[in-house]
Amino acid sequence: MLLDLLAVLVSIAVTGVNSDSSANYIYTYAGFGSGDSGAAGPANMAKLRSPVAFALDSSNSRLYFSDYYNNKVKYINTNTGYIYDFATGFKGPWGIALDNKNNLVYVADAENHVVKVINRTSGITSIFAGTLGVSGTTGDNGLVNASRLNYPNLMSLDSINNVLYIVDQGNNKIK
Numbered sequence: 383m384l385l386d387l388l389a390v391l392v393s394i395a396v397t398g399v400n401s402d403s404s405a406n407y408i409y410t411y412a413g414f415g416s417g418d419s420g421a422a423g424p425a426n427m428a429k430l431r432s433p434v435a436f437a438l439d440s441s442n443s444r445l446y447f448s449d450y451y452n453n454k455v456k457y458i459n460t461n462t463g464y465i466y467d468f469a470t471g472f473k474g475p476w477g478i479a480l481d482n483k484n485n486l487v488y489v490a491d492a493e494n495h496v497v498k499v500i501n502r503t504s505g506i507t508s509i510f511a512g513t514l515g516v517s518g519t520t521g522d523n524g525l526v527n528a529s530r531l532n533y534p535n536l537m538s539l540d541s542i543n544n545v546l547y548i549v550d551q552g553n554n555k556i557k
């Protein structure tokens with residue numbers, strides 16, 4: 383009886399918190415210790431290693447993020463709270479920018495000195511900017527795939543003007 387009453391009170395309290403978006407509460411959304419586990423399970427039970435950047439898609443249904451020391455990009459299905467591996471094969475993935483119109487995901491592969499692009503329709507990953515595994519600062523005013531970058535990390539996409547801004551940290555530049 384007392385437990386039933388408590389359960390009712392707790393459910394009222396939780397409902398109250400959830401329905402009041404102004405409540406200043408904080409929760410763990412993803413991550414439960416250091417490691418690489420939990421794919422296809424609840425995000426708040428998954429082990430991560432240095433998540434560094436994220437991006438929410440335009441329908442707010444997937445939160446993509448870079449799991450730096452696991453060399454993976456993962457996403458969380460925001461409707462279920464479940465986490466999935468999205469892409470592997472990076473060396474220090476950092477910034478993520480989404481081109482929702484063209485269904486593309488840009489990932490700064492920092493320690494490989496390139497920006498990769500993943501076509502979500504075909505599943506194909508290609509190099510968008512920089513030269514794989516080679517740092518440098520050349521290529522301005524030329525084709526982006528002939529350029530060199532040095533530890534690219536944060537990025538932002540201007541989807542109206544079709545411009546991708548890249549922090550080229552090792553060169554002290556923004557491109």
Ligand SMILES: *[C@@H]1O[C@H](CO)[C@@H](O)[C@H](O)[C@H]1NC(C)=O
Pocket residue numbers: 484486501502503504
């Ligand atoms: C992505 O892949 C699809 C399917 O292969 C293709 O039709 C589309 O043109 C690609 N998008 C870009 C921007 O390359």
Ligand SMILES: *[C@@H]1O[C@H](CO)[C@@H](O)[C@H](O)[C@H]1NC(C)=O
Pocket residue numbers: 525527528
């Ligand atoms: C770079 O892009 C140009 C034009 O998009 C293409 O013709 C060329 O083959 C590409 N070069 C490499 C090395 O991928």
